[in-house]
Amino acid sequence: MQNSLLNRTIRILVFFILVFVALYYARDFLIPVAMAGRLSMLMLPISQKLEKKGWPRGLAVLCCVLLLLAVMALLIFILSWQIAGLTDDFTNIQGKVKDFLANAQQYIDEHFGITPQEQKKIIEKQQSGSSDGSSTVFNIVSFMGGFAADFILTLVYIFLFIYFRGHLKSFILKLVPADNQKKTIKIIDQSCNVSQQYLGGLAMMISCLWVAYGIGFSIVGVQNALFFAVLCGVLEIVPFVGNLVGSSLALLMVIIQGGSNTMILGVVIVYAVIQFFQTYILEPLVVGAEVNINPLFTIMVLVVGEMVWGLPGMIMAIPLLGIVKIICENIEPLKPYAFLIGEKKKRGERTWVQKIKKRFSNSRQAA
Numbered sequence: 112m113q114n115s116l117l118n119r120t121i122r123i124l125v126f127f128i129l130v131f132v133a134l135y136y137a138r139d140f141l142i143p144v145a146m147a148g149r150l151s152m153l154m155l156p157i158s159q160k161l162e163k164k165g166w167p168r169g170l171a172v173l174c175c176v177l178l179l180l181a182v183m184a185l186l187i188f189i190l191s192w193q194i195a196g197l198t199d200d201f202t203n204i205q206g207k208v209k210d211f212l213a214n215a216q217q218y219i220d221e222h223f224g225i226t227p228q229e230q231k232k233i234i235e236k237q238q239s240g241s242s243d244g245s246s247t248v249f250n251i252v253s254f255m256g257g258f259a260a261d262f263i264l265t266l267v268y269i270f271l272f273i274y275f276r277g278h279l280k281s282f283i284l285k286l287v288p289a290d291n292q293k294k295t296i297k298i299i300d301q302s303c304n305v306s307q308q309y310l311g312g313l314a315m316m317i318s319c320l321w322v323a324y325g326i327g328f329s330i331v332g333v334q335n336a337l338f339f340a341v342l343c344g345v346l347e348i349v350p351f352v353g354n355l356v357g358s359s360l361a362l363l364m365v366i367i368q369g370g371s372n373t374m375i376l377g378v379v380i381v382y383a384v385i386q387f388f389q390t391y392i393l394e395p396l397v398v399g400a401e402v403n404i405n406p407l408f409t410i411m412v413l414v415v416g417e418m419v420w421g422l423p424g425m426i427m428a429i430p431l432l433g434i435v436k437i438i439c440e441n442i443e444p445l446k447p448y449a450f451l452i453g454e455k456k457k458r459g460e461r462t463w464v465q466k467i468k469k470r471f472s473n474s475r476q477a478a
Contacts, residue, residue: 147268152306331377
């Protein structure tokens with residue numbers, strides 16, 4: 112019995128190791144496919160509604176892709192507009208950055224005994240091992256070329272995934288025995304619902320964070336408050352890390368610009384209040400409990416996602432783990448793993464958010 116359990120544990124461990132190795136070495140191929148799969152699940156309801164109205168499938172899918180491009184273009188326009196406003200004060204900011212660095216060098220000299228000349232030598236020594244300017248430009252051009260190719264490839268995948276969704280679903284059903292096809296259809300439907308609810312809720316939450324951070328930073332008196340509000344909202348696509356980075360940049364800009372202690376404390380309070388509002392009110396309402404993963408595995412999957420796929424891995428980690436949890440919940444031998452990943456709730460327990468949603472749904476039906 113013990114040998115059987117040990118062998119099973121070893122097989123599972125070897126399986127996960129092989130999966131992570133495959134994910135790492137095939138990341139150039141898998142990242143566009145996984146990103147396109149997530150976005151196609153988000154755009155699928157729009158395509159289905161257009162098809163029900165009599166639109167040809169190809170035209171409906173093309174409209175979905177164009178709508179996605181329009182949203183991305185709007186987001187890029189907002190960021191570019193704010194960055195253009197920030198560059199107007201570039202000379203002033205540059206002078207304040209120099210003053211800030213000079214004060215920092217003086218502080219290091221007084222408290223650590225490292226003179227500004229020695230600090231400069233240390234920085235030059237670290238930079239001497241880095242690549243020269245020509246190779247840096249080449250790396251930037253290569254990165255931009257690769258990003259453009261992956262972006263176009265992702266759009267093509269989105270179109271094909273939605274257009275051939277019936278064919279792909281039939282292929283999956285052919286892989287399972289006839290008596291398990293109902294359960295397989297349930298897994299597919301729940302996986303699509305999780306991605307749709309997570310991505311749709313994330314977009315709504317980012318919009319709400321734009322407003323909240325914009326108001327908060329404006330009240331505190333942060334210069335270019337709208338830029339940092341937009342930045343904090345956009346960075347929310349990387350859970351936990353994103354808004355912390357955005358708020359840290361806003362705090363750093365306040366310090367560089369010589370903001371008072373009251374303003375610095377105000378930025379910290381704005382971040383704390385919005386985090387509380389986001390975690391306990393906004394996120395449960397707009398994202399829901401479909402991606403019900405405990406905090407331990409949330410952090411672990413973010414770390415593993417960054418190790419395997421970098422930034423795209425952190426962006427896609429939580430919804431992909433939510434899909435894995437759904438698969439485990441519907442396959443009997445894997446149910447313990449679903450229990451391990453998810454949060455334990457008492458039977459029949461209903462959160463206050465679910466109560467509000469149910470009451471709102473009942474009042475709407477009564478009306």
